[in-house]
Amino acid sequence: MKVYGLTGSIGMGKSAVAAMLRREGVPLFDADAEVHHLQGPGGALLPAIEARFPGTTGPKGVDRAKLGAAVFGHPQERKALEAIVHPAVQAARARFLRRHRSRKFVVLDIPLLFETGAQKRLDGVIVVSAPAWKQRRRVLARPGMSAVKFRQIVHLQTPDAQKRRRANYIIHTGTTFTDTRAQVRRLVACLGTKTGG
Numbered sequence: 001m002k003v004y005g006l007t008g009s010i011g012m013g014k015s016a017v018a019a020m021l022r023r024e025g026v027p028l029f030d031a032d033a034e035v036h037h038l039q040g041p042g043g044a045l046l047p048a049i050e051a052r053f054p055g056t057t058g059p060k061g062v063d064r065a066k067l068g069a070a071v072f073g074h075p076q077e078r079k080a081l082e083a084i085v086h087p088a089v090q091a092a093r094a095r096f097l098r099r100h101r102s103r104k105f106v107v108l109d110i111p112l113l114f115e116t117g118a119q120k121r122l123d124g125v126i127v128v129s130a131p132a133w134k135q136r137r138r139v140l141a142r143p144g145m146s147a148v149k150f151r152q153i154v155h156l157q158t159p160d161a162q163k164r165r166r167a168n169y170i171i172h173t174g175t176t177f178t179d180t181r182a183q184v185r186r187l188v189a190c191l192g193t194k195t196g197g
Contacts, residue, residue, distance in 0.1 A: 005110050127170050
């Protein structure tokens with residue numbers, strides 16, 4: 001089984017491409033969705049997070065604003081949170097890989113793929129990309145987003161041009177939905193024919 005990583009900077013259309021891959025029948029592991037599940041109502045990580053960051057959880061799960069305030073700008077606190085979250089996500093990913101081991105290939109949706117060095121453990125990387133003006137317009141249309149916040153997020157991510165240079169496959173989303181879906185279908189057909197090492 002081949003394992004490919006899917007990544008892309010904020011506002012590039014990665015979620016839309018992930019949904020298209022799923023519709024094409026590709027098994028896809030979404031690390032962010034897993035974190036939301038683990039930190040949501042009744043989530044497995046709530047007791048550990050509450051113990052380490054008192055007052056940041058409740059009946060609805062993690063209070064993202066409170067937890068964010070506790071870790072944002074505090075590297076030691078962020079590391080403490082990662083030490084709780086990362087092992088649980090890795091365990092879920094391992095279960096996903098075991099469940100789909102008979103498939104030709106699977107895709108792992110990894111937002112900070114290059115930033116965490118995850119590409120070293122993959123058979124290839126799919127980067128979702130769009131023109132900078134389109135990215136900015138998409139992100140600034142989100143509720144609660146500001147130009148300052150957008151710049152801070154982009155600053156923490158590997159630049160799009162660098163991601164494209166390091167990609168094995170690129171899906172361009174600066175075009176129409178129909179064209180993007182056609183690119184995804186071609187990619188799925190291409191990956192489905194690859195065998196061996």
